[in-house]
Amino acid sequence: MSRSRVVVVGAGFAGYQTARTLARRAPRHVEVVLLNPTDYFLYLPLLPQVAAGILEPRRVTVSLTRSLPGVRLVLGEASGVDLDTRHVHYVDAEGRKGELRYDRLVLSVGSVNRLLPIPGVTQHAKGFRGLPEALYLRDHMIRQLELAAETEDPDERAARATFVVVGAGYTGTEVAAHGQLLTRSMARHNPVLRSAPPPRWLLLDIAPRVMPEMDERLSRTAERVLRGRGVDIRTGTSVKEATQDGVLLDDGEFVASRSLIWCVGVRPDPLVEEVGLPTEKGRLVVDEYLNVPGHPEVFACGDAAAVPDRTRPGQYTPMTAQHAWRQGKAAGRNIIASYGRGERAPYEHHDKGFAVDLGGIKAAANPWHVPLSGPVAGAVTRGYHLLAMPGNRVRVAADWFLDAVLPRQAVQLGMVRSWSVPLDTASPELARVPYE
Amino acid sequence: MSRSRVVVVGAGFAGYQTARTLARRAPRHVEVVLLNPTDYFLYLPLLPQVAAGILEPRRVTVSLTRSLPGVRLVLGEASGVDLDTRHVHYVDAEGRKGELRYDRLVLSVGSVNRLLPIPGVTQHAKGFRGLPEALYLRDHMIRQLELAAETEDPDERAARATFVVVGAGYTGTEVAAHGQLLTRSMARHNPVLRSAPPPRWLLLDIAPRVMPEMDERLSRTAERVLRGRGVDIRTGTSVKEATQDGVLLDDGEFVASRSLIWCVGVRPDPLVEEVGLPTEKGRLVVDEYLNVPGHPEVFACGDAAAVPDRTRPGQYTPMTAQHAWRQGKAAGRNIIASYGRGERAPYEHHDKGFAVDLGGIKAAANPWHVPLSGPVAGAVTRGYHLLAMPGNRVRVAADWFLDAVLPRQAVQLGMVRSWSVPLDTASPELARVPYE
Incomplete structure (x- = not known):
């Protein structure tokens, strides 16, 4: 029997789990190919702890080749899908073009930083979606405090010791919590900063409470802990303009700062819109079997897919790791069912x-x-x-x-600089490269 | 009494130890300023273990502010010294120019990759002198093996799995030893590479034995261990030309490879020649008190200084961490003596x-x-x-x-790419930045 090839595009929570399910249970004649720009699965929820210097960056990565034996890894970034000829086009790790023919396709390309049309944000804010940004932020926080200690100018010192996080969802709240602890500990150990006002952290959200998407009690606990540590939480507040010297809030206050951390959420990878299939807010429309209507060979799951939420009729599942992980498993099983092994099942998950x-x-x-x-x-x-x-x-x-x-280490390695981590990027998992 | 300022330029083995000695024992009216491009001391001897993925990069760094309380750290790279007005000029972490007045100056700027006039080497070889290069090499080795597993072309596969180390001194020998173990373990765990020939490592030196600068028994032990593991040691051999596709040896053999690792040794930081004082092979000439003749306020130590070796009359101390470390201590003490505390003493050390x-x-x-x-x-x-x-x-x-x-992790984070670590650089401690 000739081999049939399943191509999984993207190895985030959804794609990783799809590939794992296929590798374990697919019939022998099915070849599983995983196309991903990195050779690792990134455990995103621990990224704030990388930025805070608690975890080394490699700790939150899991090797794809080691943990998915039997899956063929192709290092590259998908650049397009040709539905008629059934090919995925990509650019490989050395910049060369390539293509992969598929019999079944899984689009699990995930999401990127969400932008808002606010002047100056694209130039002056940094996102928080991949390892490069986390390492950039770690270095940046430490460098700003070191420069705050060096300068004789009290205004510059205060600005460098002020950090503004926009977006108080899960990510923004954790970044502010961990970042504030890191900078506070650094300042306490520094002979100059010890006698200056402590580093200042602002956590802004347009919503009336932190983590608006979650249970109210979680929200209250987080707010109490952060306020108790001195984090300045501003709900119902947004950014009007960002400049090199700080952030102008919509209530007219100007906050002098060199650090604007953009955690307003994510949007589906722009590749999804380019495929030419129906989308819903940038997510590929699929049925409850994670299958694209009219294309029995195309599946999608995770942040990139608009999956009907059977627990909340009429709505789509939220863009969370929890859903992506389980949708990946469901997609894998339904693909195996399409080869005649087992029955396909609709996706349903109560959080x-x-x-x-x-x-x-x-x-x-x-x-x-x-x-x-x-x-x-x-x-x-x-x-x-x-x-x-x-x-x-x-x-x-x-x-x-x-x-x-042990005391937290506070050194900056300077491997990732501002230029390499633009906010507006389709591939936050990779540091931008000047020229090879 | 008005404060007197000692400026220590460079925080390698020599400068770190000078600053530490001064911080502990200098009189109260002496201010110690340390000018260094990074905020950490790098423990260079463990760098090969960073490249091999055994140690995380931050492990081999020690925070200067934390470990040297009382020393004022200025983040920047020295760009020149004005001996008449007693100022050090530098470029700071954000690219701005600055200057520091000094009453005593310690030049401990260390060394950089040594180049040889061989065609193609500057473009195609990578050095091994700082953290950026070590992280580049770690990623590069892993990426080459991943690409070797991806390709269908047996010649390309063999070339990508071939690594050439030039220079079998302490560094080159350790890099080859650790690199070979990493790649061998990766290949054994890879379903494609497992059945291909094992990764090939060449260790070249123009000298008749590995580690020619050390005891012959050390040399023999290292050679026996490496040959036993399959490392191809070529003594009495040098490189005639380097190209994108491989290395041409002086015996006419062409070795197809994408990895040329340049460990032929170091030369003093080029800043030394620019100071305008007498030098010896690029090292600043000092007396046995580590003092520049005719300039009682200027000291130098470590790789950047030509220090008379009292154990081998007529010669200078070799450029080793062991000497740099002890010279730093001696320089610190002699500076303190210049303030009237204790007696100055000549430098002498048996290895x-x-x-x-x-x-x-x-x-x-x-x-x-x-x-x-x-x-x-x-x-x-x-x-x-x-x-x-x-x-x-x-x-x-x-x-x-x-x-x-645990099994060694084999993922590449891709933070440091080829462009950022040119072989010909005066600051191997920093990754080159495209634009800020």
Whole structure:
């Protein structure tokens, strides 16, 4: 029997899980090819801890070749899909063009930083969607405090020690929580900054509360913890303009700062719109089997797909890792069913609660909707991440242990600079390269 | 009493130790300023283990502000010295010009990659002198093997799995030893490469034996271990030309490879020649007190200084970390003596032996000239490094432990690309930045 090829595009939560399910259960004559710009799966929820210097960057990566034996990895970035001839076009790791023929296609290309038409934001803000941005932010925070300590000008010192996070969702809240702890600890150990006002963190959101998409109790816990540490939370507030010297808020206040961190959310990868199939807010429309109507050979899942939410009729599933992970598994199974093995099944998932790590031993979690806070939530959150990661658990746990017993390291390696991490990019997983 | 300022330029082994000695013992009215492009001291001897993925890059860095309380750190790169007005000029972390007045000056700017006038080398070879190059090499080795697994062309596959190290000194020998183990382990875990010939490593040197500058027994041990693992050692051999496709050796053989690693040694930082004082092979001439003749306020030590070797009359001390470390201490003490505290003393040091880590549990060492090999040497070598590092010991030991019990991680983060690490650079400690 000639081989049939499934091409999975993108190895985020959805694509990784699709490939894993296929590798384990697909019939022998099915070849599984995974096209991804990096050779690793990134465990995104721990990215704020990379930025804060708690976890080394490799800790939150899981090698695709090692953890997915039997899957052929092609390093490259998809540039287009030809539905008629059934080919995916891509650009490989050395800039050369390539193409892959497919019999089944899974589009799991994920999402990128969401932009808003606010003057100056694209130039002066940095996103938080991949490892390059997390490492940039780590270096940037440390460098700003070092320069704050060097200068004799009190205004410059205050501006360099002020950090503005826009968007108080899950990511923005964690970035502010961990970032504030890092900068506070650095300032306390610095002979100059010790006697200056402590670093200032602002967390803005247009919504009336932090983490508006989550349970209200989670929200209240997070707000209480952050306010208690001195984070200046401004709900119902947005940015009017960003400049090199700071941020103008919509209430007229100007905040002098060199650090604008953009966590207003994500939008589907722009590749989705280019495929030429019906979309819904940039997401590829699929049925409850994660199948594109009229194209039995094309599947989509995760942030890039508009999946009907059977628990909330008329709506689509939210863009969360929890859904992407489970949709990947469902897509894998339904593809296997399309080869005559097993029955296809509609996707349905009731959310299992959330966990927000607030740094130190604080967290807010509601596993199976039981509200938790404080050290218990902290332990539950870290335990949850260890179980959820598809690899590298011992190394992550080791870093947590070292961070608990040793002072946090505060050095900047300077490998990722501003130019390499533009906010407006279709590939936040890669640092932009000047010229090879 | 008005304050007197000592400016130490460069925080390598020599400068770090000078600053530390001054911070601990200098009179109160002496201000110690350390000018350095990075905020950390780099423990260079463990760099090959960073390239091999054993140690995370931050492990081999020690924060200057944390470990040198009382020293004022200025982040910047020295661009010139004005001996008449006693000023050091520099470019700061954000590209702005600055200057520092000094009463005493210590030039400890270290060394950079040595170049040889061989066609193609500057374009196609990479050095091994700082963290950016080590991270580049780590990614590069992994990427080459991944691309070797992807291609269908057996010639391309062989070329991508061939690595050429030029220069079999301490650094080149360790890079080849650790690199070969990393690539061998990766290939064994890869379904495609497992059945191909194993990755090929060549270690070239013009000298008749590896590590020609060291004891012959060390040399023999290293050669035996590496040959036993299949490393192709070519002594008495040099490179005639480097191209994009490989390396032409002086015996006429062409080795197809995408990886030319340049470890032929170092030359003093080019800043030294620009100061306008007498030099010897690019090193600043100093007396046995590490003082520049005719300039009682200027000191130099480490690789950048030509220090008379009292144990070998008529010669200068070799450019090793061991000498730099001790010269830094001596320079610090002699500067303190110049303020009337204690007596100045001439620099004299008998070398204490060397230790070469060959990866796995193998090493070659001769502490106090007792020749050791095998696991005993391995333990002695690692113990020596832990004692010698001025900080971060627990984290280094933790990484060694994790590497002993877990499979090596083989993912490439792609933060440092070829363009950012040119061989011909005066600042190998920094990744080149496209535009800020």
